[in-house]
Amino acid sequence: MAEQREKLLEIKDLKKHFQVDKKIVLKAVDGISFSIYKGETFGLVGESGCGKSTAGRTIMRLYEASSxxxxxxxxxxxxxxxxxELKDFNRSMQMIFQDPYASLSPRMTVKDIVAEGIDIHGLVSTKKERLNRVNALLETVGLNQQHGNRYPHEFSGGQRQRIGIARALAVDPEFIVADEPISALDVSIQAQVVNLLKKLQEERGLTYLFIAHDLSMVKHISDRVGVMYLGNMAEVASSDDLYHRPLHPYTQALLSAIPVSDPEVERSREQIVIEGDVPSPTDPPSGCRFRTRCPLAMDVCANVEPEWQEYTEDHWVACHLYNDKYNDEYKARQTAQVTS
Structure with a gap:
């Protein structure tokens, strides 16, 4: 049962707004709430620009929260x-960045990159201990000791991401934010990195926030999944529930676009096409933010923001279709379609 598990992280109505100029405010993250349990992988997905990376950086305090x-x-x-306290906190939470080319200093050797956190937190007392710890970390992520004397430009994208993972592991964190850690890698390398992350989680009891836009990969690695749209949470559920019983129209559309290997199934299933462009986060729609593109939008969606509610056990959704107070309009529409 989800409620019996230990909550490691709880996000409560988190907002991160950027002041573009005197009049324009970009609402990148605009009031999201969810929990992450100890030892699990929480996948955070959504279209580009939905605010998921900003959410991860705000959770890590790379950005200060607006509220x-x-x-x-x-x-x-x-x-x-x-x-x-900040130093202890920074040791407990680490980040793996999206771009393994930009996130490693080109002027530092791999050995010094991995050891940077070790040095800052004073985790070893001698150079020999430092070297032994770095070598062990490199071997843990599938590299060898000789790699420590090289520079980042001498490695492939997959190898650089392994270096980034070793750097995150160096201070023995409890929680890691993986911000699209495979999106810049070749498809053949992506599975290797994901399998490495899963292996490390089993061995070290790590908890992940795994941010991505590839829903098929998120299903493979995540215990629970959250779906973001234009700075808001649309749905949160266990991986099985979300992929087999999606509630929000946006989630349903995203999942319908995932390719299926069986051509018979692919031909027979319905693909939900989302019309229109994503609105600007500087001027989001009133009410439900998805309503301008939602095929099931009702009049109430334009005026009332959907309540973030637990519809079934540990399955949360923000949609008027699941609120008895507002969905009479939709039921009436469905009845009219059947009788017409």
Whole structure:
């Protein structure tokens, strides 16, 4: 049961707004709430520009939150903290970045890149201990000791991402934000990196926030999945529930676009096409943000923002179709279609 598991991270009405100029505010993340349980992988998906990477960086405190809370082990990440508390927090939470080409310093050897966190947190006392720890980390991610003396430009994209993973592991974190860690890699390498992350999770008891736009890969790695649209959460559920019983029209459309290997199934299934362009986060639609593209939109969707509700056990959705207070219009429409 989800409620019996230990919550490692709880996000409460988190917002991150950017002031573009005196009059324009970009609402990248605009009031999201969900929890991540200890030892699980929580997948966060959505179209490009939906705010998922900004959410990950705000959770990590790379961006200061505009409002809301990020509670890590019961402590507010964005609350006022001493330098010591921040240092301990930074050790507990680490990040794997999307671009393995841009996230590694070209002027540092791999050995020094991996050891940077070790040095900052004073985890070893001698150069020999430092070297032994770096070598062990390189071997853990599938590289060898000789790689430590080379520079990032001497490696392939997949190898550089392994270096990034080793750097994140160096301080023994409990929680890792993986921000689209495979999107810049060749398809043949993506599965290797995902399998490495799963192996490390089993061995070290890690908890992941895995941000991606590839829904098929997210299904493979995630225990639970959250779907974002234009700065808001549309749906959160276990991986099985979300992929077999999606509730939100946006989730249904995303899942219908995933290719299926069986040609018979592919021909017979209905693909839901989302019309129109994603609205600007500087001027989001009133009410439900998806309503301008939703094939099931009702009059109420333009005026009332959907409530974030637990529709079934640990399956959350923000949609008026699942609120008895507002869905009479949809039921009446369905009845009219049947009788016409």
């Amino acid at each position: 809301g809370e990020v509670d890590f082990q019961g402590q507010n990440v964005h609350g006022k903290k001493s330098k010591r």
